[in-house]
Amino acid sequence: MSSQYFPDVIPCPVEAKSLTPLKDERATPCIIPPPARPILKVPAVLAETTIQIVVEANIPLNPPASEIKRVFKDVFLTQCKLVPVRFGEEICNDAVRSVTKAKLFIEGYIRKDIEYATVNCDDVIRDRIATVPFSGFTDLTSDDFFLLPILGDSSESRSRFNNPKNHDNPRLDKYFFENNVFYNEQPYGELVSANFYELDFSPCPAGVGESFDTLREKIVVDLTLKVLQVRQVRVTALGL
Numbered sequence: 712m713s714s715q716y717f718p719d720v721i722p723c724p725v726e727a728k729s730l731t732p733l734k735d736e737r738a739t740p741c742i743i744p745p746p747a748r749p750i751l752k753v754p755a756v757l758a759e760t761t762i763q764i765v766v767e768a769n770i771p772l773n774p775p776a777s778e779i780k781r782v783f784k785d786v787f788l789t790q791c792k793l794v795p796v797r798f799g800e801e802i803c804n805d806a807v808r809s810v811t812k813a814k815l816f817i818e819g820y821i822r823k824d825i826e827y828a829t830v831n832c833d834d835v836i837r838d839r840i841a842t843v844p845f846s847g848f849t850d851l852t853s854d855d856f857f858l859l860p861i862l863g864d865s866s867e868s869r870s871r872f873n874n875p876k877n878h879d880n881p882r883l884d885k886y887f888f889e890n891n892v893f894y895n896e897q898p899y900g901e902l903v904s905a906n907f908y909e910l911d912f913s914p915c916p917a918g919v920g921e922s923f924d925t926l927r928e929k930i931v932v933d934l935t936l937k938v939l940q941v942r943q944v945r946v947t948a949l950g951l
Contacts, residue, residue: 748945755942757793757898758856760849762817764932768843769914775922776827780836783824784907786934790818791900793851793938795862802861806893810860811853815938817900818846821907821930830922843930851938860940863893896941903935 797812825839853859870887874880909930913923 748947750943750945752941752943754939755858755944756937757858757860757940758851758938759903759935760815760851760855760938761933761935762815762847762849764845764847764930764934766821766843766845766930766932768841768928768930770823770825770839770841770926770928772825772827772837772839772924772926774829774837775924776837776926777830777917777920777922778828779911779926780826780828782826782909782911784905784909785822786819786902786905786932787822788817788819788900788902788936790816790846791936791938792816793860793898795860798862799853799859803863807861807863810862811856813851813860814848815851815900816846816848817934817936818844820844821932823928825926830920843928845932858942860898861895861942863895864891865893866891898938898940901937901939903937905935906933907931908933 792815793810794814794816795810795812796814797810799809799811801808821843823839823841823843825841827837827839828834829837866889868889870889872882872885872887874882907930909928911926911928914925914927915923917923
């Protein structure tokens with residue numbers, strides 16, 4: 712066989728080492744038997760929704776570009792807040808209300824990594840990082856919820872007294888106060904997926920061999936996210 716298939720010198724070598732296999736065996740976990748129907752506090756999925764985000768941005772390029780090579784994109788959420796606007800039945804001794812309609816406010820940005828070439832024939836590929844902000848809201852109704860959010864009420868009351876010297880007048884120096892505070896678990900969002908559709912172009916058309924210093928982008932993002940709330944749920948223990 713020809714020596715060209717087995718060269719004496721391997722081109723472009725790098726440091727490497729062979730790994731020694733280690734022995735492993737199955738371990739038996741220590742499990743404490745729970746009650747017949749334990750109560751767990753876990754994140755519960757309230758809803759999963761797809762929100763369409765439409766934004767337009769002008770991104771300056773320095774040095775100017777002659778050709779866009781690749782664009783990588785990611786979505787980052789900086790805010791995802793659920794604001795109840797309609798309530799249903801009261802539960803847990805009338806201290807907690809279920810939410811049947813809410814506004815979901817979201818805010819974040821699209822992080823773009825743009826690789827492009829310049830007019831210089833022997834220049835390196837340039838890289839431009841840009842963040843495109845977005846914000847908005849959507850409605851979630853009872854049909855959108857797998858599990859209705861819950862919100863406990865806080866109350867404050869004040870009792871007043873008559874003036875013992877003149878029962879026609881109230882006392883302004885004596886009150887009885889009662890406060891009831893319920894600390895709720897705040898619903899929150901979790902990213903699932905993002906589908907990007909975009910059109911990138913120069914506002915001023917550039918011919919072959921010409922450059923442009925601004926990239927205009929029209930972006931449509933179908934953003935899917937989960938809305939969760941930490942809840943107490945009773946489960947049936949299996950295998951007992």
